[in-house]
Amino acid sequence: MDSTSYSVTSKELCLFLSRYAVFLLGCGATCIRLEKNVRRMAHAFGKDVELTIMPRHVHMTVYGKDKNEMFTSIDTVLHTAISFDINTRLSELSWEVADRKIGFFEAKERFESIISSRSGNRWVVLLLVSLANASFCRLFGGDWVAMLMVGIATLAGFYLKQQLLRRGFDARVTVFFCAFLSSVLGATCALYGWGTTPDIAIGTSVLYLVPGIPFLNSFSDMIYSHYICAFSRFVDALILTGCLSVGLCCGMLLMNIGMF
Amino acid sequence: MLLQILQDALFAAIAAIGFSAISNPPKRAYFYCALLAAVGHSLRFVLMQAPGIGWHIIVASVVAAFIIGVLAVFLSPKVKTPAETCLFPALLPMIPGIYAYKSFGGLAMSILAIGEESFNHYFYLFAYNGLTCLFILIGMVTGATIPIFLFKNISFRATR
Numbered sequence: 347m348d349s350t351s352y353s354v355t356s357k358e359l360c361l362f363l364s365r366y367a368v369f370l371l372g373c374g375a376t377c378i379r380l381e382k383n384v385r386r387m388a389h390a391f392g393k394d395v396e397l398t399i400m401p402r403h404v405h406m407t408v409y410g411k412d413k414n415e416m417f418t419s420i421d422t423v424l425h426t427a428i429s430f431d432i433n434t435r436l437s438e439l440s441w442e443v444a445d446r447k448i449g450f451f452e453a454k455e456r457f458e459s460i461i462s463s464r465s466g467n468r469w470v471v472l473l474l475v476s477l478a479n480a481s482f483c484r485l486f487g488g489d490w491v492a493m494l495m496v497g498i499a500t501l502a503g504f505y506l507k508q509q510l511l512r513r514g515f516d517a518r519v520t521v522f523f524c525a526f527l528s529s530v531l532g533a534t535c536a537l538y539g540w541g542t543t544p545d546i547a548i549g550t551s552v553l554y555l556v557p558g559i560p561f562l563n564s565f566s567d568m569i570y571s572h573y574i575c576a577f578s579r580f581v582d583a584l585i586l587t588g589c590l591s592v593g594l595c596c597g598m599l600l601m602n603i604g605m606f
Numbered sequence: 607m608l609l610q611i612l613q614d615a616l617f618a619a620i621a622a623i624g625f626s627a628i629s630n631p632p633k634r635a636y637f638y639c640a641l642l643a644a645v646g647h648s649l650r651f652v653l654m655q656a657p658g659i660g661w662h663i664i665v666a667s668v669v670a671a672f673i674i675g676v677l678a679v680f681l682s683p684k685v686k687t688p689a690e691t692c693l694f695p696a697l698l699p700m701i702p703g704i705y706a707y708k709s710f711g712g713l714a715m716s717i718l719a720i721g722e723e724s725f726n727h728y729f730y731l732f733a734y735n736g737l738t739c740l741f742i743l744i745g746m747v748t749g750a751t752i753p754i755f756l757f758k759n760i761s762f763r764a765t766r
Contacts, residue, residue, distance in 0.1 A: 374629065379688060430629050433688065433690075434686075437688050438686070441765050444766075465630045475628060476624070479621070481616075481618075484613075485614065485621065485699065552707070558694075559695075565746075566751055568747075590707055591706075595711060595714060
């Protein structure tokens with residue numbers, strides 16, 4: 347069968363777009379991008395689509411131009427790790443469909459291969475994150491000793507994060523333990539009186555745990571009036587920041603250092 | 607001053623590469639993330655620290671975010687990624703993380719505080735850090751998103 351001339355039914359298209367939507371949202375796309383990508387693909391197949399994006403579900407109806415045949419489905423949003431790589435490739439896919447470069451079956455195949463692709467090397471990520479947080483310490487005015495300690499604290503903390511998440515620990519529990527470990531290690535400077543900026547070392551040692559992308563996505567959704575998603579993403583990010591702070595406070599209490 | 611600005615740009619670029627690695631960007635986006643972060647963070651540094659300018663951190667963040675938002679929109683068709691892919695990781699070094707957890711710390715201390723004076727002090731720290739953090743975030747995202755919105759035709763077609 348020639349896939350480009352195949353006439354897709356609303357049901358087939360809806361089931362595909364619904365899966366596409368929950369994966370795109372799960373990998374950390376903003377609501378506005380999701381709407382645009384889904385609508386673009388539906389139009390390419392001569393259909394129209396209306397969707398409701400909720401924090402944990404996507405509810406979608408696909409219909410033909412005359413509204414004679416319709417199909418509705420609800421899917422649960424997948425909570426996978428944030429991946430701009432998958433986000434980018436799924437957006438590319440939507441344009442390939444819109445520009446009629448690929449047909450329905452090929453698009454489905456391409457989609458499955460994109461979502462099953464593996465993320466980058468975790469050791470490289472670990473190293474880059476440690477370097478990043480050490481430079482961050484520098485941006486806040488830390489000296490070389492503080493940078494070194496922050497690098498070590500991040501290395502240990504982020505390694506723990508990777509290991510706990512791989513074993514299926516809850517994200518909030520993970521953030522708490524990582525913040526605790528990193529702040530205890532970051533406090534070494536203060537404990538032994540190394541360097542001139544021990545307070546900056548403790549303060550920045552946990553910053554790699556701040557959920558930056560969820561905060562940014564949340565406000566992006568707010569600007570496009572997706573208030574419910576914006577609020578839920580904001581609360582998610584706030585809770586993680588809270589867990590981070592509690593972990594940090596416990597670490598500082600253990601090392602007998604005050605936050606202010 | 608020039609040396610300080612360059613240093614700020616360099617470390618912001620390293621920070622952006624590392625923090626963006628957490629959210630798996632496509633490999634070709636790393637360079638642009640680093641470039642945008644370096645421009646954004648050093649611009650904010652100049653706006654806040656340069657003699658005669660000395661802006662507040664909130665205003666400086668908004669302006670810096672707007673400028674790299676414009677840059678990201680025009681670079682994104684070149685990199686063939688959505689504008690957010692380069693822009694959001696580049697904003698990460700400007701996220702006010704310290705304000706965020708200090709406001710939680712202030713909240714905890716104000717609950718545990720004994721006496722009005724000590725409560726007021728910690729509540730002030732909670733409110734000050736919390737509000738500053740919130741408005742930096744809102745301002746940054748608004749500043750960075752306005753260009754995506756203004757140049758819709760470019761930003762949502764970048765992956766075409």
